[in-house]
Amino acid sequence: MRWIVRRAIIAFLTVFTAMTLSFFVIKAMPGDPIDALAQAFVRQYYMSYEEAYRLALAAAPFVPKGPVWKQYVEYMTKFFRGDLGVSISFSTGKKVAEILADAIPWTVLVVATSLVISFLMGIVIGMVMAYKHGSKLDSSLIVAFSILRSIPEYIVAILLLWILAFQMGLFPTGGRYDYWALELLKKGDVLAFLGNVLWHAALPILTWIITHISGWALAMRGSTIGVLGEDFITYAKVRGLPSRRIVIKYVGKNAILPLFTSFMLSLGFMFGGSIFIEFIFSYQGVGWVLYQSITQRDWYLMLGAFNIIIIAVVLGALLADMLYGFLDPRIRRGGTT
């Protein structure tokens, strides 16, 4: 029990430090929200910069003033009371917490689905590769996955968008759902709405799976090959255990263990979503909000999004540590770390 308390304190300190760092890094970024807004006005309305700046100031009255350290103290005290501040320029005056609360479920929907699917597929494919390692199937999959892994997300996203949405029209080109579907939901047709949501989420999910499955499959392949060479596998065969049991309880379980921590960390990172994927599919999740807030230098919105990600990742790591003990009896009495 004591180590849980200790781990929790460490986690809290990690969060605190990371938040502090991101606060000052963001403040140190070139440009400020009013300037960014003014630039946008100049581009849009062909006005002089001075005029645009005055306009921007009037349009976004929430820009923080005073010394940076005072802003920091104020931000942190408010944050831990649950007040994440207001958006400066992206959605002027709207609470950051509200904006994020609206975005998070969509990101989580996409990422959790993709993560689970790519993890499960990766595990199965990785195990098959390991069992057949050295075969033609294995070596071609290694090549395919290595190529796949080096293609950036945005390329895959753009290709899928171009081919499956624009050319073939199989999927929508963007958005979280259609308004007509929302109307149906209001009339009580939940299934139709869910279908529409999934239809919109399909391409982001597909992109995510395509770009992430290689990592899981290759990791699982390596881990499984290691386990297959263990003596307990040979010894299980000598005892005449059925191969189904050996595959699941002996190979599978022991090979997944080293992947578990990365899986939990990915669960934490999932709250950040993907800036590229959400931007390209105009999918209004956390990544999309983050993109908007960065281009507009919307400090508090940016900070809010970053801090949510920080907390989620640290919690994921904490949870991974705690759960790992249940999976691997060798570290169950985890009092040592």
Add this chain to the structure above:
Amino acid sequence: MDPILEVRNLHVVYRSPRGYVRAVDGVSMTVLDGEVLGIVGESGSGKTTLALTILRILPSNAKIVSGSILFRGSDLVSMDENALRDYRWKRISMVPQAALNALNPTMKILDHVLETAQAHGIRDRKYVIERISELLQMLRLEPERVLRSYPHELSGGMKQRVLIALALFLDPELIILDEPTTALDVLTQRFILDLLKDLHRKTGKTMIFITHDIAIIADVADRVGVMYAGKMVEIGDVYTIFRDPKHPYTKALIKSIPSLVGSVEDMKPIPGFPPDLINPPPGCRFHPRCPYAMDVCRSREPPAVELRPGHVVWCWLYAKR
């Protein structure tokens, strides 16, 4: 005594990036009912490969090239997986090396026992626990504590005794012990050896006892086979072999036992190194290290020479030409 197991001219190779490793190369031997047959040889001489071949659980890159293994008259080499199921563990079991982590780190000992029983059609949990407790007690372990433990919670000696208990669980006719004490400290090694001897005295079970340490053989085995570089070079009863070894390699091995020689100074390590099993030397594989090597040893494989009933040596020195 009748033979329980007869190995005839067995050849086993491993595929490796450099070529075929001829790990077991023409081994023949007989195991008699109720005896303890020791098999001794330097590490890498093919002892484990021989054991794995008898149980037919060689790794996927291994291949039985030729030969037969008759267990009470049935050939294990030509048997299919289905038929083998009645032999593995039920009739032939094995105790692997203790250092080898032979148990699943994520499972308790009891689950290992239960799954083994279940794999052989025993589903009565109460019976399983009773039977294994009896065996563990015989091996001086506390059943309740041990069964509840995970492998990492047990010491090497305890784990090794658990493996012995598991090997005895289905009351097999033959137990193959592959270096059962190698990874243990000297005291534990002594303790386990005494337990095994005691066990043999009580049950009369047939055992193949594999080790690289010839000093142990004198203690536990009735007969001994000496392996060198994938070949059997001499086989006979322990008394004869220790008193009057014939093969130059056996002689050298026995000279290397400190307690037999008297003092450490008199110990003579064998000069040279064991050969590469991918490209073994032609003729007798021991000839590059053999002080008595003749021309014929360099070109032709030595024949089996039966010096006396049961004492066979593969060496040109004793061949009548």
